[in-house]
Amino acid sequence: MENSPQSNTSALFNTDFCLRLTSQILENEAPKGSNFVASPSSLHVMLSLIAAGSKGQTLQQLLHFLGSTSVGDLNLLSSKIISTVASPTENLEGGPLLSFVNGAWLDQRFILKPSFQEIAKDFYEAEIKNVDFEAKAKEVVEEVNLWARMATNGLVKQLLPDKSLDSETALVLANALYFKGAWDQQFDPSMTQQRDFHLLNGQIVQAPFMTTKIFMRHLYGSFDGYKVLQIPYQSGQDARKFSMYFFLPSEQDGLPNLIQMVKLNSGFLNQQFKTNLERLPQLWIPKFKFSYEFEASETMKDMGLRLPFKPGEMTEMVDTGNGDDGIYVSDIFHKSYIEINEEGTEAAASTAVRFKCCAIIPTPSFVADHPFL
Structure with missing residues (x-):
């Protein structure tokens, strides 16, 4: 699916990533004889945002993996994708319905670093919320799933599995993409x-x-x-x-x-x-409709992206209060849906990334239930 020819280098990198990802998923799924649908653009935008919060070898590996030379280029490309896909402020009669939204759920124990927060808001138009993963992890799972369901017109029903978040979660980044278009010449x-x-x-x-x-x-x-x-x-x-x-x-x-x-x-x-x-x-x-879901971290590792899943250099995203310990990627959840019929196409995709803190701050307590001075 396309909207206009692209010739800039960043766009070439984006489609090359799409093809590598598609090839890897096909390699995994072909033996099963099953259909699959995925949104490389959703994953690309998410990994670009992760790159903005990384440094050192982790950043270099992300740049190489995404085929870019700088975080700035990735931010500009993601901004272009979002602005191209985003629906106009007023629905234009007769045209397709499109939307692309980003969100962040940050544990209340931490704060986003100002530079990363600025990038998330200015380039990715992300809505940022503070939540309590320690006491209300189940409620946050429900909140993120409701957000994805509404952003995809109900097509992605449960982005995060039950019990996928807990007290060790520091941050969740997510996006959701939706498209509905009618054929110019419909089928009978x-x-x-x-x-x-x-x-x-x-x-x-x-x-x-x-x-x-x-x-x-x-x-x-x-x-x-x-x-x-x-x-x-x-x-x-x-x-x-x-x-x-x-x-x-x-x-x-x-x-x-x-x-x-x-x-x-x-x-x-x-x-x-x-x-x-x-x-x-x-x-x-x-004529068909089907959905597909997978935990993408192993697929990313199979494609050569490994460092973001290890503690060490993802320190430009969250101020954890523990010096430079930072956070790291724990899980990447991706769900997609497509329906093609006589009238047209309806499709949606959503990606959520769970981050853990390298050293979770223990909750302070004072329980004098033993001898004291």
Whole structure:
């Protein structure tokens, strides 16, 4: 899905990260024969904010992982993503509905460092709340889940698992992305029919497929090893133009090879694919809806990002009162949802990162229940 061609280097880095992440998830999920949907942009923005609170080798590893040379570039890219996706102050009739929000829940024992708080608010438009993880961890889980549910129009129902936060939690950062758009040329539901769909593991399943009248023309392109179908969304009064791109491998089991090919071609998704209006005698698109969730920290480690999950150099985010002990990433929760039908697309994604303090401050107490002077 895209809204306009991008040519700047930071945007190339962003899409390269998207492809590496997609490839890693596909490698993990392909043996299961299951569908998956994820939002690399949601994870990229979250990791960029984490980079703003890091230093030393941890920062350098994050920059390398995200394909950037500076925190400043990451902040600018994230700000651009958020401002592009964010809905206008007034809904523009006929256009897609979009939103991208960020939030932070900080334990009341600590304070955000002024420089990080400024970045979180100015570039990421994050809403920051003080909470009590010691006494009200369960309530904070419910609060974050309600926030994500409302930000995704109810599509992400439980971002944080039960009991995922406790007294050792210092900070939670989260974001939520939502999209709903109607096709510029909608499909006729009466023409939808069951057809065979070929899974990567060789199995064949029945699925509902949408189609259009044979005389309709579609934006189509044929390339070496794959085909591209571009389906625009209605824009109405919205100046932004959004389309969904389907990349179909020529071979039924060609998806892993296609992903590997685009991984090796830096900036693949940023090129302008030449699609022309053509009549397609055979056009069948599966109608589907599904959700996917995973704890992303192990995936990040498999891709080479390890230092943020260790205590040491994430010291530019929170003032813990313990010198330079700082905090570190404990868990990364990610949930996504997509539905494609005859009318259009509805999709959502949300990411939450839990941080632990390297040295939690013990709660002061004075209980004189033994001999004293």
